[in-house]
Amino acid sequence: MAVAFDEMNIPGGDLRPAYQELARWLKETPPEALEYRRQEAELLFRRIGITFAVYGDSESTERLIPFDVIPRIMSAKEWALLEKGLKQRVKALNMFLRDIYHGRDILRAEVVPDDLIFQNPVFRPEMNGQQVPHDVYVHIAGIDIVRVDAEDFIVLEDNARTPSGVSYMLENREIMMRLFPDLFARHRVAPVERYPDELLAALRSVAPQSASGEPTVALLTPGVYNSAYYEHSFLADKLGIELVEGRDLIVKNNEVFMRTTEGVKRVDVIYRRVDDDFLDPLTFRPDSVLGVPGLMSAYAAGNITLANAVGTGIADDKAIYSYMPDIVKFYLSEEPILKNVPTWRCREPKDLAYVLDNLGELVVKEVHGSGGYGMLIGPAATKATIEAFREKLKREPEGFIAQPTLALSTCPTCTASGLAPRHVDLRPFVLTGSKSTTIVPGGLTRVALKEGSLVVNSSQGGGTKDTWILDE
Amino acid sequence: MLSRTAENLYWLARYVERAEYLARTIDATLRVTALPAAYIGKTNEWDSALLTAGVAASFYQTYEEANEHNVVEYLSFSPNNPSSIRNCIEAARLNSRSVRTALTSEMWDTINSAWIELQAVWSKGTSTREDLAKFLRFVQETSLRFDGSAYRTMLRNDAYWFSRMGVHLERADNTARILDVKYHVLLPEEEHVGGPLDFYQWSSILRSVSALTAYHWVYRETLKPWLIADLLILNDTLPRSLASCYGNLVRNLDQIGVAYGRQGPAQRHARGIRNRLEHSNMNDIFQHGVHEFIQEFIADNSRLGEIITKQYLI
Numbered sequence: 001m002a003v004a005f006d007e008m009n010i011p012g013g014d015l016r017p018a019y020q021e022l023a024r025w026l027k028e029t030p031p032e033a034l035e036y037r038r039q040e041a042e043l044l045f046r047r048i049g050i051t052f053a054v055y056g057d058s059e060s061t062e063r064l065i066p067f068d069v070i071p072r073i074m075s076a077k078e079w080a081l082l083e084k085g086l087k088q089r090v091k092a093l094n095m096f097l098r099d100i101y102h103g104r105d106i107l108r109a110e111v112v113p114d115d116l117i118f119q120n121p122v123f124r125p126e127m128n129g130q131q132v133p134h135d136v137y138v139h140i141a142g143i144d145i146v147r148v149d150a151e152d153f154i155v156l157e158d159n160a161r162t163p164s165g166v167s168y169m170l171e172n173r174e175i176m177m178r179l180f181p182d183l184f185a186r187h188r189v190a191p192v193e194r195y196p197d198e199l200l201a202a203l204r205s206v207a208p209q210s211a212s213g214e215p216t217v218a219l220l221t222p223g224v225y226n227s228a229y230y231e232h233s234f235l236a237d238k239l240g241i242e243l244v245e246g247r248d249l250i251v252k253n254n255e256v257f258m259r260t261t262e263g264v265k266r267v268d269v270i271y272r273r274v275d276d277d278f279l280d281p282l283t284f285r286p287d288s289v290l291g292v293p294g295l296m297s298a299y300a301a302g303n304i305t306l307a308n309a310v311g312t313g314i315a316d317d318k319a320i321y322s323y324m325p326d327i328v329k330f331y332l333s334e335e336p337i338l339k340n341v342p343t344w345r346c347r348e349p350k351d352l353a354y355v356l357d358n359l360g361e362l363v364v365k366e367v368h369g370s371g372g373y374g375m376l377i378g379p380a381a382t383k384a385t386i387e388a389f390r391e392k393l394k395r396e397p398e399g400f401i402a403q404p405t406l407a408l409s410t411c412p413t414c415t416a417s418g419l420a421p422r423h424v425d426l427r428p429f430v431l432t433g434s435k436s437t438t439i440v441p442g443g444l445t446r447v448a449l450k451e452g453s454l455v456v457n458s459s460q461g462g463g464t465k466d467t468w469i470l471d472e
Numbered sequence: 473m474l475s476r477t478a479e480n481l482y483w484l485a486r487y488v489e490r491a492e493y494l495a496r497t498i499d500a501t502l503r504v505t506a507l508p509a510a511y512i513g514k515t516n517e518w519d520s521a522l523l524t525a526g527v528a529a530s531f532y533q534t535y536e537e538a539n540e541h542n543v544v545e546y547l548s549f550s551p552n553n554p555s556s557i558r559n560c561i562e563a564a565r566l567n568s569r570s571v572r573t574a575l576t577s578e579m580w581d582t583i584n585s586a587w588i589e590l591q592a593v594w595s596k597g598t599s600t601r602e603d604l605a606k607f608l609r610f611v612q613e614t615s616l617r618f619d620g621s622a623y624r625t626m627l628r629n630d631a632y633w634f635s636r637m638g639v640h641l642e643r644a645d646n647t648a649r650i651l652d653v654k655y656h657v658l659l660p661e662e663e664h665v666g667g668p669l670d671f672y673q674w675s676s677i678l679r680s681v682s683a684l685t686a687y688h689w690v691y692r693e694t695l696k697p698w699l700i701a702d703l704l705i706l707n708d709t710l711p712r713s714l715a716s717c718y719g720n721l722v723r724n725l726d727q728i729g730v731a732y733g734r735q736g737p738a739q740r741h742a743r744g745i746r747n748r749l750e751h752s753n754m755n756d757i758f759q760h761g762v763h764e765f766i767q768e769f770i771a772d773n774s775r776l777g778e779i780i781t782k783q784y785l786i
Contacts, residue, residue: 048577049569049584224569233572243573248476259475261630261784262732 004407005149006421007072018073018470021186026070026412026419034069034414037179041067044175050167050234052227052458066463067172069179072411072424072445076190079441079469082145082153082428085337087437088328090141090430093160093315095331097137100314101127111330112323121368122313124276126283126296132309133206134434139307140199140271141430142166145338145443147409154339154406156425158324160316161308162273165444166429167231170195170238172466173442188471190441195429196238198440202433203239203269206305210255211268218242218258220249220272222290232273239271246274251294254301269305276310318367318401319345341406347398355402356393359386362402364393377454379405408454411465413447423448425456426467441469477571478634479785484567485622485638488583491560492615493646493680494547495608497521500680502604504672505540511672518543523653524646524680527553544604549597557611561590574631578621586614630731633724634784640724641777644717647681647704648770655762657697674700681712701762702754714769718746721776728784738779745772 003011008019015023042064045051051062074082099106100117107114117123142163144156173192177184200217207215221232223245236243248258249267257264272279278288283296298304314320320327322343328336344351344362355362364376376389393400410421428443445465446456456462501521519538522528525547528538534552535542550556565587568580589610598604619639626632657673674695678684683703690707691699708715721742729735757765 046588047581047585049572049580224566229569233569237573242474242477244474245476248474259786261473261475261478261634261728 004421004423005147005409007074007147007409007411007424009421018075018078022071022073022183025183025186031418038067038069038414041069041175041179044178045171048171050171050230052230065168065458066449066461067175068413068422068447068449068463068465069176070412070414070419071176071183071466071468072426072447073187073468073470075470079190081337083439083441085153086143086145086428086430086439088332088334088337089143089155089158089324090138090432090437092324092328092331093138093141093158093312094136094432096327097160097309097312097315098135099331101130101311106327106330109330111326112320116317116319116323117314120314120317120319122276122311122317124311124314126300127309127311130300131302133208133305136206136432136434137309137312138315139202139206139309139432141432142427142444143338143430145426145428146406147426148407149409152339154341155324156341156406157318158316158321159427160312162275163427163429164228164231164273165427165446166195167234168464169429169440169442169444169467171234172444172464176466187468190469190471192440192442195440196235198431198438199235199271200239200241202431202438203271203305203307205433205435206307207268208302208305210303212266215268216241216266217269217271218244218249218267220244220246220270220274220292222274222278226273228273235271241271244270246289246291249292249295251292251298254294254298254303256292256295256298256304267304269307271307276313279306279310318365319347319398322401341403344402346393346400346402351402352393352397355400356390359390359393361405363405364389364400364402367399367401377405380453405454408448408456411445411447413449413463413465415449415451420451422451423454423456424465442467473574473630475785477574478630479781480567480571481574481631481635482638482780482785484564484571484583485635486642487560487564487567488615488618489639489642490555490646491557491564492612493642494525494555494557494560495611495615496680496682497524497650498544498547499605499608499612500676501543502540502601503679504676507672515673517676520653521547524649525555526649527555548604548607549594558590558594561587561611561614576621576625578625579618582614582617582621586610630728633727633731637721637724637780640717640720641773641780643712644714644721644773645770647712647714647717648766648773650677650680651701651704652763652766652770655701655766670697671695677704683710683712686710698754698758701757705757705765706749706752706754715746715749718742718749722746725780736783738776738783741772741776741779745769745776 008016010016045064045067051064096106106112107117138160140163142159142165144159145153146156147153169192203217204215218241219232219236221229221243233243242258244258250257250259250264256267258267274290277284278290280291280293280295281288282293299306322345325336325340328334344355346352346355355364360378362378366374378386408423408425411424412419413422424445424447426443426445428439431438445467446462447465448454448456449461449463498521501517505517516538518540521543522531522538530553531546546553546556548557551558553559565583568575568583572580593607598607622635654677657670674697675684677700678687681704687703690703693699703710703713705714707713708719710716725739725742729739
C-alpha cells in the first residue's frame, strides 16, 4: 500500500499552510493540557447525552463516540473544489432518481443495466410515476469523501437515505469552541451553526401544494432505542419542530395528522429518520410498529412530503455506485469533479475472477450492507477469514463489490503515546430544497483511532473530529 | 403539543416525585426503628413503609420478612419492583430522553447526571448506613434540583402545566397513602388507645412529608394527632397537604383550559375534589371516619389521573 497523504506534514519536514497555526499552538500547549481537555470533552458529551447505541451489544446500550480534540483543517480553496464536486454529484443523484421512477432514459441508453434496478430490493415500484415536489428526492445527502493526495477527493459512498452524523458536526464545534477559545481566536474558521436553519428552509420549500402558507414540519424517529436517537432529538430541538414517533401520527382522508393535546394537527413535511421498509405497515413491512398506516397513500395523494423521498436507496446502492461517473456524465454532460474508487462488480464474471485471485489486497463490501458491518478488509484479515469470505462470495457474487484498499489521508490525532497520524474520512451534508443546493462548510470527520486501521465507522471503534474550513 | 410529549412530561414529574417520597419514607423509617423498642411499640415499621409505598403484596411474593435489609433493598434498588427508586429514576431518564426537546437543558442535566451517578450505586449497592443515608439524600436532592430547574427555567406554557400536574397528583397520592396507613395513630385523643409512645410515630409521619418544622410554625403546639391530620389534609399552606395539591391541580388545569380555550371533565373533577376539601373540617372528617375519607380521596385522585389521560394524553 502506498504511503498515506498526511494533511499536516509534507514529507521532508514542512507543514501544509492550513496547519501552521495549529502546529505552533500545539508546540506551546503541554500534552497534559490536551489530555485534560479531552477528558473534559468526554464529560460534556456524557452529560449532554450525546450517545449512540451499538446494535448487538447487550452490555452497554449507550456509548460515546470517542472525540479527538485535534481539529482537522482544510483551506478555503480545497473546500471550494469539494463543494463544487458535491453539488454536481447530488444534482446527478436527484436526476437519476427522477429518471428511474419516470422515463428511464438511462436504462434505454444502456448506461446502467436494467436488472440492477428492477431486481434490487431497494427499488420501490410504489414510486413509479409518483410526483415529488420540485423533483427533489434527496433533500439531505451525506457523501463520504476520502482524500488520497493534495488534489484528489474520492467519493467512498453516497448516503441518500437517512444519513446521520450531522449532530456531531454541530456539537463537536460547540465543544471545541468551549474548550479551546484561544485556538479559535488564532484561526478564521467558517461557522457551521446555520445548518439547522438551512435544513428547515429546505424542508419547508418542498411542502406539498395542499399545505398552508406556513407548512408544518415534523421529524419522524423510530424512538429512543434507535442508535441515532440523540441526533433526532437534537435536530428537532434546533429546528423547532415536533419530534414524532409513528404512533403520534394518523392518516385520515389521505392527510397526515399528529395527535396533540388540543386534538389533531395536520403535518405537511416529514423529515423521516425511519427506513423505507418501516414507514407504512400497509405498504411495506406489515410487522413494522415504527411506521404510520396509510402514510404511503397520503404520499401518493400528494398531501405529504417525505424527506428523503421513498426509494432513494436505488441511488446510493453499492451496486449502482460504480456507475456514478457515467450517471454524472449522462445527465449533466460534465466530467465528474469527484472521483470514484475503482470498483470491481463481482456480478461480472471477469471482475469476480480478479477479486477471488486478489482477496488479500482488496476491500470487499456487501452491496446492501452499511455501517462497516459485514465487510472484508483483505490486508488486515486472517487467512481463515479470507477463506470463509471466499465461500460467501462464490455463493452469491452479485451481493458484493470489491475495491482496492485506499491509502486514506491521515491527520494528527491524540493517542496514548502522544500525537500520531491516523486515517480520516469526511462526511459533508448536502441540502437540496426547491431552489438551491447548499452545503455548510465542514462536515463530520471520522477518524480510525487504532494505528494503521482504515475503518472509521463509529460502530467499529472510530472517533470523530471537528472539521475546520479556514477562511482565506 | 404532542399528546405523547405531555404524557411523558407528566409521568417524568410523577416518577421524580415518587422517588423522593420513597427516599423520605425510608429515611423516616430508619429513624424510628433506631429507637429502643419501648418508644415505638410493637408495630413493624418496615411493614408500614411497604404499605405506604403500596407495594406490600408484591414484596411478599419475593421476601418472607419485612425487615430493614429486605425493605430497603426492595424499595430502593430492586429492578423487580416497578416503583423502586431505581426504576423511578430509570423511567424518569427514559421519559426525559423521549421528550428532550420539551425539557430545558437544566432539567435534562439534572436527570441525566443523577442517572449516571446512580449507575455506580446500582452495581455496588450501599454497604454501610452512611452510604445509604448519602444515597437517600442524593435522591431527595435530585428531586429538589429537578423541581427547581423546572420552576426556574421552563416556559409557562402547557408543557410546564402538565409537568406540574404530575407533581401534584403524585404528591397528593403519597400524602394520602401515609395517612391511610397511619390513620390509627391520628385519631383524636379520646378515641385513641395508645400513649406517649405515639409521639415518635407522629414525628415520623411529619418527617416523611418534610413537615415537622412546618407543624411547629403553623400550630405552635406540641404534636397533636388531629392537628397533624389537619395539617396534612386541609392546610393549604403546606405544599404536601391534600388541599394544597388540589389548589395547584385546579390552577394548572385552569391554565390549560384557558390556553386551549376549552374546559372538560378533568377540570370539573378536580374542582369537585378541591371544593370538598375546602368545605371540610377535621371534626366532620373524624365523624365520618378518617379512614373512609382517605380511601375515598385516593380513589378520587387516581380517577383524576385517568380523566387527565383520556382528555389530553392519548
